[in-house]
C-alpha cells in the first residue's frame with residue numbers, strides 16, 4: 001500500500017513570534033511514544049519554553065532506513081500523541097534537502113533571527129553525538145538540553161561532547177534561563193524517566 005504524501009504545512013517552519021523560547025526536538029519517531037512525550041513535557045516546563053518543535057526527521061543519517069516508516073505516517077502518529085498546543089509537529093527538514101542537524105540549525109538561525117532556540121535530545125544521544133556531522137558547530141549554534149533516559153544517566157560523564165565542552169555546562173537549577181545563554185551552553189536535566197523505546201515497540205509489533 002502506498003503511503004500518503006506529506007501535507008505542505010509540515011514542510012515549512014512553524015509560525016513563531018520574535019522573542020519566544022523554542023525547543024527543537026528532532027527524532028525518528030518510528031514510532032512516537034510516551035517517552036518522547038515525557039521529554040517534550042519536561043523540556044517545556046523545565047526550560048520555560050513557549051513552543052517545542054517536534055521535528056520528524058526524513059531519516060537519521062546514522063541509522064539504516066530499512067525499518068523506517070514513511071514520513072507521513074510518523075507525522076500522523078506524532079499528531080495523535082502530542083496534544084499540547086505548544087508542541088508543533090513539523091518535518092521541514094524534508095524540504096531542506098539535508099538530513100544533517102548542523103545544516104538544519106544553520107538554516108533555522110539564518111531564517112528565524114530573534115528567537116531563542118534550544119536543541120533537545122535524550123541522554124542516549126550523547127554516546128554518538130561526536131559522530132554527528134559538524135557536531136562541534138551544533139554545540140556552538142544553540143544551547144543544548146539533554147534529558148535523562150534510563151541506561152544513559154551517566155553518559156554526560158564520559159561523552160566526547162560533554163568532555164570537550166565541560167566549561168560550557170550550565171547547572172540544572174538554571175535550566176529555566178538556558179534560552180538566554182549564548183552557545184556553547186548545555187545542561188543535563190534529571191526528572192521522571194521512561195524506559196520506552198521505538199525499538200521495543202517495533203519488536204512488539206505495536
Ligand SMILES: Nc1ncnc2c1ncn2[C@@H]1O[C@H](COP(=O)(O)OP(=O)(O)OP(=O)(O)O)[C@@H](O)[C@H]1O
Pocket residue numbers: 026027028029030035036039120121122123124125147148149150193194195196197198199200
Ligand atoms: N524514553 C526516552 N527517554 C528519554 N529520551 C528519549 C526516550 N525515547 C527517545 N528519546 C529521545 O528522543 C529523541 C528521538 O528518539 P527516537 O525517535 O530515536 O526514539 P527511540 O525510542 O530512541 O528510537 P529507537 O529505539 O528506534 O532508536 C532522541 O533524542 C532520543 O534520545
Ligand SMILES: O=C(O)c1ccc[n+]([C@@H]2O[C@H](COP(=O)([O-])O)[C@@H](O)[C@H]2O)c1
Pocket residue numbers: 025026027028029055057059060061062063099100101102131132133
Ligand atoms: O546530523 C547528524 O549527523 C545526525 C546524526 C544522528 C542523528 N541526528 C539527529 O538526531 C535526532 C534524533 O535522531 P533519532 O534517530 O535518534 O531519533 C534527529 O533529529 C536526527 O536527525 C543527526
